[in-house]
Every structure is written in structure tokens, then in C-alpha cells.
Amino acid sequence: xxxxxxxxxxxxxxxxxxxxxxxxxxxxxxxxxxxxxxxxxxxxxxxxxxxxxxxxxxxxxxxxxxxxxxxxxxxxxxxxxxxxxxxxxxxxxxxxxxxxxxxxxxxxxxxxxxxxxxxxxxxxxxxxxxxxxxxxxxxxxxxxxxxxxxxxxxxxxxxxxxxxxxxxxxxxxxxxxxxxxxxxxxxxxxxxxxxxxxxxxxxxxxxxxxxxxxxxxxxxxxxxxxxxxxxxxxxxxxxxxxxxxxxxxxxxxxxxxxxxxxxxxxxxxxxxxxxxxxxxxxxxxxxxxxxxxxxxxxxxxxxxxxxxxxxxxxxxxxxxxxxxxxxxxxxxxxxxxxxxxxxxxxxxxxxxxxxxxxxxxxxxxxxxxxxxxxxxxxxxxxxxxxxxxxxxxxxxxxxxxxxxxxxxxxxxxxxxxxxxxxxxxxxxxxxxxxxxxxxxxxxxxxxxxxxxxxxxxxxxxxxxxxxxxxxxxxxxxxxxxxxxxxxxxxxxxxxxx
RNA sequence: GGGCCGUUAGCUCAAUUGGCAGAGCAACUGACUCUUAAUCAGUAGGUUGAAGGUUCGAUUCCUUCACGGCUCACCA
Numbered sequence: 001x002x003x004x005x006x007x008x009x010x011x012x013x014x015x016x017x018x019x020x021x022x023x024x025x026x027x028x029x030x031x032x033x034x035x036x037x038x039x040x041x042x043x044x045x046x047x048x049x050x051x052x053x054x055x056x057x058x059x060x061x062x063x064x065x066x067x068x069x070x071x072x073x074x075x076x077x078x079x080x081x082x083x084x085x086x087x088x089x090x091x092x093x094x095x096x097x098x099x100x101x102x103x104x105x106x107x108x109x110x111x112x113x114x115x116x117x118x119x120x121x122x123x124x125x126x127x128x129x130x131x132x133x134x135x136x137x138x139x140x141x142x143x144x145x146x147x148x149x150x151x152x153x154x155x156x157x158x159x160x161x162x163x164x165x166x167x168x169x170x171x172x173x174x175x176x177x178x179x180x181x182x183x184x185x186x187x188x189x190x191x192x193x194x195x196x197x198x199x200x201x202x203x204x205x206x207x208x209x210x211x212x213x214x215x216x217x218x219x220x221x222x223x224x225x226x227x228x229x230x231x232x233x234x235x236x237x238x239x240x241x242x243x244x245x246x247x248x249x250x251x252x253x254x255x256x257x258x259x260x261x262x263x264x265x266x267x268x269x270x271x272x273x274x275x276x277x278x279x280x281x282x283x284x285x286x287x288x289x290x291x292x293x294x295x296x297x298x299x300x301x302x303x304x305x306x307x308x309x310x311x312x313x314x315x316x317x318x319x320x321x322x323x324x325x326x327x328x329x330x331x332x333x334x335x336x337x338x339x340x341x342x343x344x345x346x347x348x349x350x351x352x353x354x355x356x357x358x359x360x361x362x363x364x365x366x367x368x369x370x371x372x373x374x375x376x377x378x379x380x381x382x383x384x385x386x387x388x389x390x391x392x393x394x395x396x397x398x399x400x401x402x403x404x405x406x407x408x409x410x411x412x413x414x415x416x417x418x419x420x421x422x423x424x425x426x427x428x429x430x431x432x433x434x435x436x437x438x439x440x441x442x443x444x445x446x447x448x449x450x451x452x453x454x455x456x457x458x459x460x461x462x463x464x465x466x467x468x469x470x471x472x473x474x475x476x477x478x479x480x481x482x483x484x485x486x487x488x489x490x491x492x493x494x495x496x497x
Numbered sequence: 498g499g500g501c502c503g504u505u506a507g508c509u510c511a512a513u514u515g516g517c518a519g520a521g522c523a524a525c526u527g528a529c530u531c532u533u534a535a536u537c538a539g540u541a542g543g544u545u546g547a548a549g550g551u552u553c554g555a556u557u558c559c560u561u562c563a564c565g566g567c568u569c570a571c572c573a
Contacts, residue, residue: 006542007507007524066533073530090530107523120531144508144522146534151508153565165508209572254572255498264573353570407573414573445572470573494564 011139014104021100023134030112030135033059036083039117039125048119060085060127061112061135063164064105066145074102075126078111081163081170086126087113098131107145108138152485157496159489175294176475176487182290183247183267183469192243192269197232199225199249205453206230206392208445209252212262225251229268230392230466231453234421237270238461245269247471258483259413261491265471274465275394275420276404280381283408283416283467284312287379287474294478302411302480305377313380317368320382324372326350337364357441361386361401376409383407385419391431391447393419408469410477418467425457 018025034042039060043051062078062085069075072091077084091099093115105111112133120126143149148165155162155169162169184194202221204211206228214223229246236244247267256262271278288309292298298309315323318337325331329349336342343363347354352370354363364386376382383406387395393403405419422428432449439446475487485491 010524068532068535069529070532070535071529073532075532075535077533086533088531092530120533122531122533124531124533126531141507141523146522147509149508151504151565153504154508156565207573250573252572255570257572258567260572266573417573468573473573496564 007141008139011106011137011141014106015137015139017104018101018134018137021097021104023101025134025137027133027135030061030133031059032061032112033057036060036062036078036080036085039085040083043117043125048123051116051118055116055118057114057116057130058127059112059114060087061110061133063138064107064109064111067105067107069103072099076105076111078113079164081167086120086124087115087129087132088120088126089113089129089132093128093130094132101134102132105132105134106138106141108140108142109134110136110138153493156485156491156493172475172479172481172487173489175479176471178294179290179475179478180247180471182293183286183471186286186289187243187245187269190243192245192271193241195233195236195241195244195246196248197226197229197236197246199251201226203448203450205448205450207252208389208391208447210254210444212251212253227252228468229266230468231450233268233270234461234464234466235453235456237272237421237464238456238459242272242462243270256492258485259473261472261484261488263492264484264488267469267471268466270421270464270466272462272464275463276383276406276418276465279418279465279467280314280383280406283381283418283469284379287408287410287415288312290474291478300478302477303482305411307378307410307477309379311378313378315380315382316384317364317382317386318384320372320376321364321368324375326371337367343367357438357443359388361388365389373409373414374412377411380409381406382409390419391435392422392428394422410474413473413477414470415473415477416467416469418465421461421464421466423457423461423464425454428457429454 015025039058060078062080064076065079065084066077067074074089076087076089078087089099089102094102112135113127113129113131115128115130118126118128143161143165149155149162155166187194200214200216200223202223204224204227207230209227211224211227214225215221216223227250229248229250233244233246245268248265249263250266251263253262254260288298291300291309300307300309321337322331332342332346336346338360340360340363343360344354347363347366350367350370352366354366358366384396384402385393385405387393387401387403390403390405393405396402396404403419407414408416422431432447435447436449472484472487475481476484479487481487
């Protein structure tokens, strides 16, 4: 033992010692009387003398987070991930054999204990153990107790360790779950039907993005992982389900950043007999309610800002370009935003990226993203988008170049995207053909043709409004997280070695 | 993909101008029956991310590679 300086070897030695003393190294179960949370709610308000008098015996279990041995006695803190509780183990209370077991315990071990609840001299609620139980051995040491685990790579690769030692991480994912639950409650209250549509698709449509490809062996066909939920959900609108939603994972074969993960969670919902104005109201109500339920307030701290969900803004994309145009650059006039030549000049003046094949719509969108997007901190609905960048949206009745579409921005991030759905199959076919032409010009993200979707529209789709909400980004906003990886338990990383 | 930065003990971090690789916690041994960052005494723990190069000598300087972070581009 003296020569065993390697830590895992020492732990394995202790595991063999457990076996030698007749303990099952991996016992099957442990009957506990209280979770640590139940201990807290039951006994936190009780006085030392009251506990002393009643001597209520409990059985508890959890992972050892710290130990303070003192010769023939010792204190141990256990945690169940939510709560901590102190155990006091005395040789004269548990007996010499059980005390030998206690001496084989390490930080990180999973143990059980039973005994009466009491308060120490410093008033700490504590179990005075009459017996301790070994439940599982920790063979790899936990991070240091007060600096903890901070290395981001290790935290992500070993999320289980991150969860053990960083309580804030668990709190984020509890909130994420709460957000999803509130969304379901909100939509279910409004008679939406939750459905599941194919992840494997022969045509990856519904968004402008590059898909992952895979192959089905038995059918010998290439398939794509879906990049959006949209086209199947609208087929269900055609099929007579007037309110429908799906909340699930989609996949985009694109870059990874603090705001992008290759797989992410999207809510899409579609509501027949409505237009995008109706969804603006619905979105504002839903997001505000979720923010309040999840954070406890309609004023939410995010980084250096306080997001005020009592004060939503609305403006058109064009208005946003004018409003946030940088003072240092000569402000354009309205007519400049209709002309390709002057739009290119404007794009250059603010360093907005564009391609020579871009029409006025794409150029406007690029201007908007460059000058306005990251200034949209407070909840802001930006509406009326160029038809050129929106192949599935219905145009405005008085303007064939503009569609009835809005996006919700919070904290400089696009959170939601919604529009009045194009339900004219002839026009939809023409839009797809325009996208195919763009694809031929080298635009890899242009929308593919989907003949069956055209056929579905040809059976007649009622006027419909639809919306997608990025759950990961919404969770970032409501948990004050600056990276999408803080709200995804196991984000994609390059494999080790 | 571009730019910048990082990688030293299980964890968190030092190491002066290129000159013997260190500390705290964790671990091990011993003392200690109300501690809580327990305390006290002692011990052990390293291919400094990998491979080359320069040098009498490299954690330190150079090159390449791996992985990561930030950021820009693309995207939601």
C-alpha cells in the first residue's frame, strides 16, 4: 500500500479490500427513507432540542463530496446532485467493523447511511450514523474541491463530472426542461396536436442549409437528415389537422460556433386560418409567459443587459436598417434600397458580405444583418422580408417582392422565424425553380425541389401561418448563457486523439 | 476555413533573460470522537499535448502536427 502512489491503483486496492472484508463491491440496491431534499424540507425548520428528543432515524444515500476524518470519528458530506447533507460517523456508534468500512471510503464514493437526525454544536443538520453502507466505488478522482473543474474541454467531454461538481450546470438543464414543458402547455392549451415527422428524408427541405447525408442499405437510397420540420407539418395542415407542432432535433451540416451546434432543437408550429400578424401576438404572449415562468420575472438579466419582456419592439426590416445605420456612414435614402447598384455600394460602405448574383432582396438582408442584428437586444419583432430569401412565404398583397414574414430577435440572436405560408402550388413551384436556378449558380444552400410537397399543396392548404423557434437559443437567453454549448448536454466535439 | 491565444501532477495554477520543474487541494503514512476550505507532522506523485530543430543546456526560442478557447466568415 505504501508504494501505491498511483491514484487509480490505490482506489482499486481499496475495492479489493472491500471484497476481502466480505462486502459486495457493487451492491444491487439501497432502500432510503428520504431523498436529501426531503430531509431538508422535513428537518431544516426543526430545533436541536426537538430533534434530540425525537431521535428520528433516517436512511439516506449519495456521493461523498468532502470528508473530515478525525481519528476514531469523522464527518462526511454527501450529495444527491440537488442537496447536500452531513453525516457524523463515530467508531463507538457504528462499531469497529463498520468503522473499518468507513475508513475505506474516498471522496466520490456512493454510500448510504442510517441513524438519527441531530444538529451539531454549529447547528448543522447531520445524520448520526449507526451504520454506513458501501454502494459504489469512485475509481477516478473528482476535481479539486474549491476551484472545481473549469477547463471547458474537459467539462464538455466529461459532462458527468461537470454535473457532479458544478451545481449551476444542472440548474441550466432543469430550466431548459421547464422551458420545453411550458411550450407544450401553452400549445396544448390552444388545441395544438403534437406530432412526429421523419428525420430521414429523401429531400431535405424547409430551410436554406446544407444537410447531413446518409444511406439506407436495404432500399439502397441516399437519405438526408432533416434540416427543418416545416414541409411535413404543412402536409398535415393539408391533411386536415388545423393546429400542429413538433418539438424535436434537426441537423445542419454547417459551422460550429458559440451560437451553432450541428444538431439542435427546434419547435415548429402551424396554425390554419391565420396569418403572420396572428403569430406575432401569439409569440409575444408565449415567450413572455415562458420567461416569467422560468426566471420568475418579465425582466431577465442577460450578460450586461436586462431584457424587458414588458416592452417589445416591432419594426420592418427596412426600418431597422435605417434605424441602426451607423452614424459614421452616409445614411441611404429609401430609393437606394431598391436598386442593385446602390445596394452594392451601401453593402461595401458597411462591409456587408454579398455575392454578385445577389438580387436586391439578398442585399437588403445582408445590410440588415450587418447593421442591425447584433443591436437588437430587447425582444424585437422584425417583419416584412424580401421574397428572394423566403421561398416558402406568402407575398404581401401589394408588393410581390416582399413576404409576410417576421423574425424575433433577443440579445442580438435570431430566436424565431415565422410567416404566412405560401399555399399556391403554382407559385410555390415557380419559387422552387428559382431556387434550383440559384443552386445551378453555386448556391449550395438553395432550396431543393419537392414535387410531393407541390402535390400536397395542390390538394388545397388553408391559409396558414407557421413559426419556428430555436429552443437552444431561447434557453441561452433565459439562463444567461453566452455559448450554445452551455445549454446542450453533449455538444458535438472532435473525437479525442 | 482565416486570425489571435492556450495545452505543466488527478484538479486549479506558478516557474525571472534559455540554467536543478514547484505550490495549494486531492492521494498515501501517522496523530486527533462536534468538524465543515478541519488541524498538525511526514511521504509520494511529471515523457511540461506530440514529433522534429536551434543550443553546452529548452516548460521557455523555431517548425510541423493534435486538441481546445476566443473571434471573423457561413448559418439558426
